[in-house]
Amino acid sequence: MTSKRRFAVVTDSTADLPDEWRARYGIEVVPLKVIFGDETFRDRVDMSDDEFFRRLAAATKLPTTSAPSPGEFAQAYRRLAENHDGCISIHLGAQLSATAEAARIGAESVEGFRVEVVDSQTVTMPIAFLCRVAAECETLEAATAAVEARVPKTRVLALLDTLRYLEMGGRLNRAQAMIGTMLDLKPLLLVADREIKPVERVRTRSRAISRMVDYFRGELPVEHVAVVHAQAPDEALKVAAGLRAELPGQEIAIGKIGCVLGTHTGPKALGVVYIKK
Amino acid sequence: MASRRPAGVDGPLFKQALLGSLNWLATNHEEVNRLNVFPVPDGDTGTNMLLTLQSAVEDIKESNAAEVSKIAKLASHGSLMGARGNSGVILSQIFRGFARAVEGKSSLAPRELAIAFEEAANAAYRAVNKPTEGTILTVAREAGRSAAAAAGEDDATVPSVIAAAAAGARAAVLKTPSQLQILRDAGVVDAGGFGLQIILEGMLKTVEEAESFHVDTTAARPKAAQIALDLPEGGWGYCTEFLIDGTNLDLDHIRSEIEALGNSVLVVGEPELVKVHVHTDDPTRVINLAGGFGKILKLNVGDMSTQHKRILDSESAAGRPPRPNGVGIVAVVAGRGLVEIFRGLGVDAIVEGGQTMNPSTQDMLTAVDGVPYDEVVLLPNNGNVILAASQIPSLTNKTVHVIETHSVPQGVAAVVAFRPERSGADNTATMKAEAARIQTIEVTHAVRDTRSNGLKVKKGDVIGLINDKLEFAGADYAEVVNKALGKLGPDAYELVTVYRGQGASDDEMANLESAIRSNFPGLEVEVQQGGQQHYPFILSVE
Numbered sequence: 001m002t003s004k005r006r007f008a009v010v011t012d013s014t015a016d017l018p019d020e021w022r023a024r025y026g027i028e029v030v031p032l033k034v035i036f037g038d039e040t041f042r043d044r045v046d047m048s049d050d051e052f053f054r055r056l057a058a059a060t061k062l063p064t065t066s067a068p069s070p071g072e073f074a075q076a077y078r079r080l081a082e083n084h085d086g087c088i089s090i091h092l093g094a095q096l097s098a099t100a101e102a103a104r105i106g107a108e109s110v111e112g113f114r115v116e117v118v119d120s121q122t123v124t125m126p127i128a129f130l131c132r133v134a135a136e137c138e139t140l141e142a143a144t145a146a147v148e149a150r151v152p153k154t155r156v157l158a159l160l161d162t163l164r165y166l167e168m169g170g171r172l173n174r175a176q177a178m179i180g181t182m183l184d185l186k187p188l189l190l191v192a193d194r195e196i197k198p199v200e201r202v203r204t205r206s207r208a209i210s211r212m213v214d215y216f217r218g219e220l221p222v223e224h225v226a227v228v229h230a231q232a233p234d235e236a237l238k239v240a241a242g243l244r245a246e247l248p249g250q251e252i253a254i255g256k257i258g259c260v261l262g263t264h265t266g267p268k269a270l271g272v273v274y275i276k277k
Numbered sequence: 278m279a280s281r282r283p284a285g286v287d288g289p290l291f292k293q294a295l296l297g298s299l300n301w302l303a304t305n306h307e308e309v310n311r312l313n314v315f316p317v318p319d320g321d322t323g324t325n326m327l328l329t330l331q332s333a334v335e336d337i338k339e340s341n342a343a344e345v346s347k348i349a350k351l352a353s354h355g356s357l358m359g360a361r362g363n364s365g366v367i368l369s370q371i372f373r374g375f376a377r378a379v380e381g382k383s384s385l386a387p388r389e390l391a392i393a394f395e396e397a398a399n400a401a402y403r404a405v406n407k408p409t410e411g412t413i414l415t416v417a418r419e420a421g422r423s424a425a426a427a428a429g430e431d432d433a434t435v436p437s438v439i440a441a442a443a444a445g446a447r448a449a450v451l452k453t454p455s456q457l458q459i460l461r462d463a464g465v466v467d468a469g470g471f472g473l474q475i476i477l478e479g480m481l482k483t484v485e486e487a488e489s490f491h492v493d494t495t496a497a498r499p500k501a502a503q504i505a506l507d508l509p510e511g512g513w514g515y516c517t518e519f520l521i522d523g524t525n526l527d528l529d530h531i532r533s534e535i536e537a538l539g540n541s542v543l544v545v546g547e548p549e550l551v552k553v554h555v556h557t558d559d560p561t562r563v564i565n566l567a568g569g570f571g572k573i574l575k576l577n578v579g580d581m582s583t584q585h586k587r588i589l590d591s592e593s594a595a596g597r598p599p600r601p602n603g604v605g606i607v608a609v610v611a612g613r614g615l616v617e618i619f620r621g622l623g624v625d626a627i628v629e630g631g632q633t634m635n636p637s638t639q640d641m642l643t644a645v646d647g648v649p650y651d652e653v654v655l656l657p658n659n660g661n662v663i664l665a666a667s668q669i670p671s672l673t674n675k676t677v678h679v680i681e682t683h684s685v686p687q688g689v690a691a692v693v694a695f696r697p698e699r700s701g702a703d704n705t706a707t708m709k710a711e712a713a714r715i716q717t718i719e720v721t722h723a724v725r726d727t728r729s730n731g732l733k734v735k736k737g738d739v740i741g742l743i744n745d746k747l748e749f750a751g752a753d754y755a756e757v758v759n760k761a762l763g764k765l766g767p768d769a770y771e772l773v774t775v776y777r778g779q780g781a782s783d784d785e786m787a788n789l790e791s792a793i794r795s796n797f798p799g800l801e802v803e804v805q806q807g808g809q810q811h812y813p814f815i816l817s818v819e
Contacts, residue, residue: 182618183774184803185693201622201693204771204801204819 007140008080008087010115012068012099013043015090015127016228016255025135030076032092032099032260036063043260052259053231053267062168065260067092067099073106077113086114088134088143090127094119095194116144118151121194125255125273126154129224153276156191157199157215159208161268163187166196188212209235212272213242222274225250230257230269239272285384286435288342290487294439294480295337295352299330301479302472309475312468313724322468324554325362325635325661330476332359332637333372344383349376349393357668358639364469366638366664367401367413371473374400387438391428394442395421405664411456413469419449420477436484443477450474462728517560518633521551523571531570538563604701605650608688609636609658609666612809615685615776622692625650631659631685632811638665642672652676652701654708658688660745678705683745684717685776685807686817716770717744718761718816720754754785754814755792765818767797774817776807781814789814 011017013031022029031042036055041047043065047055056063073089080087089107091100100119107115120127130147137143160166162184186208187198199215202208225243229236233254240252257269286294302309302323309323333356342348353376356369378396379385385393398417402408423445424438453467454460460467517539521531526548539557551570557563567573606624610616611631619627626644630636645653653675657666660683670677678701682688691708699707719742723734729747734740741749741757749760762773773793777786786804793802807815 182614182621182805183689183693200696203690203693203774206771207819 005135005138006085007143008084009131009134009143010076010080010087010089010103011127011131012091012103013045013258014092014097014099014123014261015131016124016258016261017128017131018253018255021128021132025132027131027135028076028080028087030068030073030103032068032097033066034063034259034263035066037061041259044258047259049230049256049258049262052262056262056267062165063259063263065263067097067102070102070106070109073103074109077107077110077115081110081113084113086116086140088116088118088140088147090118090120090130090134090147092123092127093121093191093194095121096123114140116140118144118147120154121151122154122156122191123261124156124228124257124271125226125253126156126224126275128255129226129273129275130154132224150275152193154192154273155219155276156189156271156273157212158189158191158265158269158271159186159205159212160189160265161186161205162266165266166264188215190215209239209270212270213239216243216272216274217246219274219276220247221277222250223277225272225274226253226255228255228257228269228271228273230262230265231267232270235270239270243272284435285386286345286390287384288340288344288348290435290484291345291348292337292340292342293487294483295330295334295348297483297486298476298479299327299334301482302327302330302475305475306472309468309472311725312465312471321633322362322364323472325365326368326469326472326476328637329356329360329362329365329368332356332639333369335359345385346376346379346382349379352376357672358637358642360638360665360668362635362661363664364413364472365635366668367404367417367469368473368476369638369668370401370404371397371417373404374398385435387433387435388428390435390438391421391424391442394424394438397421409457411453411460411470412467413473415453415456416446416449416467416470416473420446420473423448436481439477439481439484443474443481446470446474446477459729462730464728517557517563517576518552518554519564519567519576520574521553521567521571522549522574523551524549526551526570531567534566535563538566600650600697602697602700602704603650603652604697604704605645605648605653606656606692606695607641607644607648607653608656608692609641609662610685610688612776612778612807614806614808616808618689618805618807619692622689623695623697624656624692630662632661632809635659635661635665638668638672641666641669645669645673645675645677650675652678654678654680654695654701654704656680656682656688656691658682658685660684676701678702680705680708680712682712684715684719685809685815686715686717686774686819687712689774689817690715690819714819716765716818718742718758718765718814718818719745719812720757720761720814720816721812723750753788754781755789758789758814758816759792759796761816762793762797762800762818767800770800770818772801772803772817772819773797774803774805774819776805776809776815776817778807778809778811778813778815780811785813 008028010028013029031045034041034043089103091103094100100117103117120130134143134147137146186202186205188200188208188211189196190199200211202211227236227240236254240254243252306323306327310321333352335355336351337348340351353372356372360366360369374397375393378393398421401414401417408414420442424442427433427438427441450466450470453470535555539555555563607626608619608624609628609630610619611629616627625648628636628640628644655666655669655677657663663681666679680691682691691712694707694711695704723736723738723740725736727734732750734750738750739754739757740747741761743761749757751757790802
């Protein structure tokens with residue numbers, strides 16, 4: 001497949017791209033970074049997600065995250081330029097991170113190599129879906145058109161065990177979201193249209209999970225679906241099994257949330273992600 | 278003598294009669310308060326009726342209207358605005374029915390008076406969704422029937438009709454325990470019905486006095502003037518509440534001393550522990566005075582003249598972007614922590630009140646009218662506030678959805694479910710459904726010996742109520758909560774939120790929390806500072 005395709009597909013580590021897809025489609029992944037104190041780790045390269053959540057639980061101070069540098073993107077593009085005509089580079093939503101911007105700047109420094117940078121406007125596996133869509137196209141033009149048409153249709157429905165991490169990372173304004181600071185709420189968040197907004201406020205996890213599935217049913221039909229989680233494999237399997245029973249014939253992948261996204265979601269995050277038809 | 282008898286009830290006589298009712302209820306409302314079915318520190322029926330009646334006569338004091346219809350209309354309006362608690366709301370409907378029946382009339386003949394009493398009772402029945410016999414409704418109806426029977430007599434007079442109404446009320450009150458199991462169990466008559474009986478008796482006393490002195494003589498005036506002096510003039514001062522802990526406390530003596538310093542005085546309890554409630558301009562003097570009788574506990578002083586202003590939480594509302602659905606939220610809550618929780622969840626205005634101090638219809642109306650939205654969801658959060666809250670939609674131009682939340686946990690569940698992008702009607706449906714899922718456990722101390730729901734309770738016992746129903750009594754909080762959670766069946770639930778009240782110590786809180794965790798390991802436990810009075814713990818089980 002890769003031999004037939006003359007362009008490369010690039011993404012970043014927040015796509016939570018399953019290893020199997022990465023190998024099958026030959027997708028290039030540029031890692032973001034997680035910084036614990038004065039130690040810097042490349043997401044999913046220097047540190048596994050299991051190890052990350054162990055450290056997160058033990059940390060007295062929360063880690064910070066950072067986008068790849070333009071130089072790191074330039075390096076990746078230069079390497080790919082050796083045996084590709086160009087590439088599509090699909091990244092973490094620009095409303096949340098400087099990653100796509102770094103990719104754009106990095107691309108400018110690589111002459112003679114065409115890079116189509118796409119702001120996915122989203123997080124986690126919908127980016128991986130977009131990468132698959134691109135990889136299955138024959139030309140870069142077709143890939144860019146197919147991916148850009150789907151960007152506005154990406155959705156992440158997520159249930160966080162606590163809003164602490166998201167709030168500390170500055171990605172959520174509780175007052176605007178009408179999420180009080182006193183009660184331990186389990187809001188169901190929706191990432192769509194460059195926004196993170198709570199669609200439900202629920203007080204118990206099991207109800208939050210059933211609300212998430214209810215909400216997802218209202219979104220059908222969809223073309224790609226996955227269940228993603230951070231240290232909640234059993235619940236993810238259960239939700240995926242339920243969805244498979246409801247949607248026979250639909251591939252439903254299970255993805256693990258990596259370190260960078262995990263810094264903002266905290267452990268026990270669970271999500272249903274999809275691209276609307 | 279016959280010529281001196283009031284031939285009909287005109288404006289001045291009806292005014293006097295109502296002032297007489299107020300005076301008599303003020304004297305007797307503590308007796309009404311003692312009839313609470315549940316041995317919990319509850320919204321006191323006598324106090325609620327007294328405050329409602331005070332509001333009813335507020336405008337009348339200034340009126341010199343000759344027509345009975347004008348006085349009745351003022352009473353109807355005033356009572357509706359000041360209605361507190363279920364009995365207060367029903368009382369306001371009684372006034373409303375009476376006012377309708379006498380519309381356009383300057384004076385009522387005995388027969389017309391009897392018809393007005395009957396119409397008053399009918400209006401009260403219509404106002405209640407599911408009328409229950411053995412309550413103030415039955416008493417109102419029986420009073421009307423007796424009045425009608427008396428009016429049919431050849432020698433019927435205004436006093437004879439009112440006397441018959443009062444006698445009918447008295448007989449009906451005595452029968453209430455045979456109509457309602459909860460009254461039978463508690464060994465009491467219905468408090469609201471008894472309050473109505475007192476109101477009619479107060480009227481009778483006034484009219485009988487008028488009969489001997491003649492309505493138009495100046496002799497009757499000093500009486501009315503004296504009553505007027507008992508009413509708050511201008512400001513309402515401070516609502517001051519506390520307990521006196523002592524020995525051989527003389528309630529009558531304490532009451533008379535405190536009465537000199539304020540109005541709406543409520544002094545109840547036992548020689549060892551007395552509860553005092555007074556509206557005064559000088560709380561310091563009251564407290565100093567009371568301090569001489571014993572140790573002051575649970576002091577709470579609220580500035581009533583600023584009550585309407587503090588209803589509105591404009592500060593936090595201002596910091597928020599306008600809500601896309603244009604729907605505001607108003608909640609009735611008391612307790613600092615609970616107020617913060619409700620505000621944090623997006624409530625635009627808080628009406629202070631709840632268990633012991635039921636807010637008036639006017640308080641809620643002011644709050645609803647004050648929020649910057651034309652559509653408002655109103656959460657009464659207490660069974661005794663629901664009826665008053667349900668009057669609001671008809672009193673404002675705004676669209677008001679009353680979610681009938683019976684408890685704080687139900688209110689929290691409802692407001693958690695509110696979504697700013699959904700319509701008021703959609704939100705109302707979801708909020709109702711979410712509130713209905715919640716089980717509420719309330720833990721407090723019995724304020725007197727009683728039997729309720731087949732349970733024998735001694736004064737001071739820890740008691741546990743599940744969804745407003747007394748279910749368990751015991752020696753300590755953990756024991757009662759264990760029993761209550763056991764009864765609910767913990768397997769069906771995930772999360773227990775404990776709202777800690779003012780009366781709970783750190784040790785009691787820690788004991789309760791560890792007891793729940795060890796006895797019900799499957800339940801998640803979350804502790805919140807509620808700061809509510811009278812209920813050391815309120816638990817939300819979901």
